[in-house]
Amino acid sequence: MLIKTKAIVLRSFKYTDNRLIVDFFTLDCGRVSAGITVSNSKKARFTKNLFTPFTILNIEIDVRQRTSLQKLHEASVAYPMTSIPFQVEKTSIALFVTEFLYHALKGEQANKALFEYIEDAIEWLDLADSGFANFHIVFLLRMSLFLGFMPNIEDYSVGDLFDLRGSTFVNTIPPHRDYLNISESALIGTMMRMNFRTMHLFRLTRANRNRLLDILIIYYRCHLPDFPELKSLEVLRQLFS
DSSP: OOOEEEEEEEEEEEEEETTTEEEEEEETTEEEEEEOOOSSSSTOOOOGGOTTTTOOOEEEEETTOOOOBEEEEEEESSSOSGGGGGGGGHHHHHHHHHHHHHHHHHTTOOOOHHHHHHHHHHHHHHHHHSSOHHHHHHHHHHHHHHHHOOOOOTTTTTTEEEEETTEESSSSSSSSEEEEOOOHHHHHHHHTTOOOTTGGGSSHHHHHHHOOOOHHHHHHHHHHHTTTOOHHHHHEEEEEO
């Protein structure tokens, strides 16, 4: 079936000298992969740069259920980036987020709300002049809502522990190791008050930011099977003193 849809590039890797395998998260089809022939010629139908991770495209793709690699017919940029490819901090965030999404969205079906959340987040980061040091923290936390395991903070009381597996606060130690101590559990409430527009008001040290990121990665591993180590994580840890 030939479908016109928006797509976010999650990963692109070289398969042969002139052929790429590209993974997309699309508005209408969810996660799809395509084998694409590219060229540097001005007359080329597709160029390699078009499939840079984090790029938002308009595509026309032939989706067939029993085929692992779909056939891409058309692709054009839906949102031209103005800063992400040209600022080291934003580029590093984008590399981390797309690596995270590549693994977090495996097998994800069409989900309009989730797609629009990711699309809006990319555009917000691209347009932000400053105050984006906590972007990846807020992005991961808020995305858990769309995947069905956003932390429940309604029953929080001072002194509670946060059960990472149960996504809730408890007043007794859970029968497993995946929980936060009292002080780190209190940070969950702070994180929940953040959004992209207010996160600059929360002053976090690099150490605090990295610890919150570690907690979120552990949290996702509790809820998503076989979630791997992220190669881009160490680069991100060095940003934003």
